[in-house]
Amino acid sequence: MxxxxxxxxxxxxxxxxxxxxxxxxxxxxxxxKKQGVPxxxxxxxxxxxxxxTVINRKGTTWRQLDEATRTGVKDAASARAVALANPSVIKRxxxxxxxxxxxxxxxxxxxxxxx
Numbered sequence: 001m002x003x004x005x006x007x008x009x010x011x012x013x014x015x016x017x018x019x020x021x022x023x024x025x026x027x028x029x030x031x032x033k034k035q036g037v038p039x040x041x042x043x044x045x046x047x048x049x050x051x052x053t054v055i056n057r058k059g060t061t062w063r064q065l066d067e068a069t070r071t072g073v074k075d076a077a078s079a080r081a082v083a084l085a086n087p088s089v090i091k092r093x094x095x096x097x098x099x100x101x102x103x104x105x106x107x108x109x110x111x112x113x114x115x
Contacts, residue, residue: 001026001027001028001098002020002025002026002027002028002095002096002097002098003027003028003029003030003095003096004016004017004020004027004028004029004030004093004094004095005030005032005037005038005041005090005092005093005094005095005096006029006030006031006032006092006093006094007031007032007033007087007088007092008029008031008033010092010093012092012093012105012106013092013093013106015106016093016095016106016111017029017093019106019108019111020111023112023115025115032087032088032090033087036087037083037084037087037090039084041094041096042054042080042083042084042090043080044096044102045090045094045102045104046076046079046080047076048101048102049102049103049104050076051073051075051076051079051080052079053091053104054079054083054090054091054094054104055073055079055082055083055089055090055091056089056090056091056092057070059088059089059091060088061086061088061089062089065082065086065089069082091104091105092105093105093106097114101114
């Protein structure tokens with residue numbers, strides 16, 4: 001089963017979920033806001049994609065963090081702490097595919113190749 005992690009009102013998450021539905025791909029949705037960020041999964045994402053990919057440093061949540069917090073994110077451990085405290089700073093969607101692979105963000109061409 002494919003698990004899509006994100007926030008339901010995020011435009012990119014909406015596009016990704018619509019794309020999956022249009023392609024007949026069943027998936028489970030994990031809502032960061034309601035269910036929190038699964039710590040073990042976050043560790044896998046950071047290991048698989050790298051903290052600089054998982055953390056969205058262009059988004060509103062990142063820009064709203066204080067300067068000390070932003071400059072303190074220098075490695076996976078510091079990124080993990082910020083992501084757990086501020087789930088919206090995680091780039092979305094994070095997808096765990098049926099084969100265990102992790103992707104971050106939505107790329108229709110790459111997703112089509114996965115199918």
